[in-house]
Amino acid sequence: xxxxxxxGQTCNHLAEVTTLHQTLLxxxxxxxxxxxxxxxxxxxxxxxxxxxxxxxxxxQLLIWNNKFTGKRPILSxxxxxxxxxxxxxxxxxxxxxxxxxxxxxxxxHWGTDFDIYAANLLPADTSLQLEPWEYLTGHQAEFYFWLRxxxxxxxxxxxxxxxxxxxxxxxxxxxxxxxxxxxxxxxTPKIIKSVVRAASLSGKHTVLEQFETIYTQYITxxxxxx
Numbered sequence: 435x436x437x438x439x440x441x442g443q444t445c446n447h448l449a450e451v452t453t454l455h456q457t458l459l460x461x462x463x464x465x466x467x468x469x470x471x472x473x474x475x476x477x478x479x480x481x482x483x484x485x486x487x488x489x490x491x492x493x494q495l496l497i498w499n500n501k502f503t504g505k506r507p508i509l510s511x512x513x514x515x516x517x518x519x520x521x522x523x524x525x526x527x528x529x530x531x532x533x534x535x536x537x538x539x540x541x542x543h544w545g546t547d548f549d550i551y552a553a554n555l556l557p558a559d560t561s562l563q564l565e566p567w568e569y570l571t572g573h574q575a576e577f578y579f580w581l582r583x584x585x586x587x588x589x590x591x592x593x594x595x596x597x598x599x600x601x602x603x604x605x606x607x608x609x610x611x612x613x614x615x616x617x618x619x620x621x622t623p624k625i626i627k628s629v630v631r632a633a634s635l636s637g638k639h640t641v642l643e644q645f646e647t648i649y650t651q652y653i654t655x656x657x658x659x660x
Contacts, residue, residue, distance in 0.1 A: 435620040441629045442491035442543030455481055455553060459488040461545035464610045468548075471588040478584075480552040480577045485562055485606070487549075489542035495633060498537050501530045502636035509533055511602055513565050523640040531652045532602045536641065538629035539621065539653045541593065541607075546614040549606045552577035569605035578605050586611075591659035600655040611659045623649050 438444040448459040453472040460468055475482035500506035507515040508529045518526055541547040551562055555573050562568070569578040585591055589611050594604040623645065630641055641648065 435617070437625050440543065440617060440621050440625060441538040442489065442494060442540060445488065445490065448488060448545045455483050458484050459545060461610070461613050464546055464613050467589040467610060471590060474584060474588065475580070478580055480580060481554040482550055483553040485549045485551055485564060486542065488545045489540060491537055491543065494535060494537040494540045495635065497534055498530065499636040501534060502526060523637050524644060527637055527640050527644060531648065536626070536648060536652070537633060537635060538626050541609060541614060544614060544617040546610040546617060547593065548608055550608060551606060564606050566603060566605055586660060593656040595657040598655050598657065600652045618654070621653070
């Protein structure tokens with residue numbers, strides 16, 4: 435598999451997908467299953483929309499660097515902004531990884547993973563926050579419960595369904611079972627390390643120092659499909 439596709443440095447593995455509500459990029463072999471899921475959701479009364487799909491390396495790097503350098507807040511496990519003044523670089527690193535992937539290791543690089551919501555359930559004058567309460571008890575709850583029952587029939591699963599002491603639970607994040615597993619199987623420590631070493635990554639020394647833990651706790655440590 436193309437290492438650049440694994441690490442978000444190309445979009446040659448992607449195809450344009452036009453759903454009922456938007457046009458976006460997805461991995462070529464995910465196209466039909468994504469369309470089927472959107473259509474099924476529509477039949478059930480939900481306007482399935484993608485808040486975030488493919489995200490390239492540059493975009494992930496910007497998110498990471500802005501958090502590490504304090505230009506963007508780092509959130510606690512409860513989703514509240516942390517006071518980072520007293521945190522070591524290692525503590526900042528693991529706090530960032532709860533909500534944001536290491537550049538080169540984001541599942542959003544593959545075009546197999548999507549952050550989704552039902553646009554018709556979003557209250558007027560309300561911005562989607564992608565916070566767990568919205569899906570568990572808030573305006574997206576009905577949609578989330580429908581997804582829990584129906585995702586597997588269309589080839590998708592929740593990669594972060596539960597807290598496994600790595601990435602925080604994300605009830606909005608769906609992964610294509612077959613294709614994401616294929617990409618994950620090829621995403622080796624060697625490939626990610628080489629990308630990290632070549633990047634202008636804030637905290638690079640700490641990332642490489644803690645890489646074994648990052649790989650096992652935040653990259654490969656996901657919930658498995660039923």
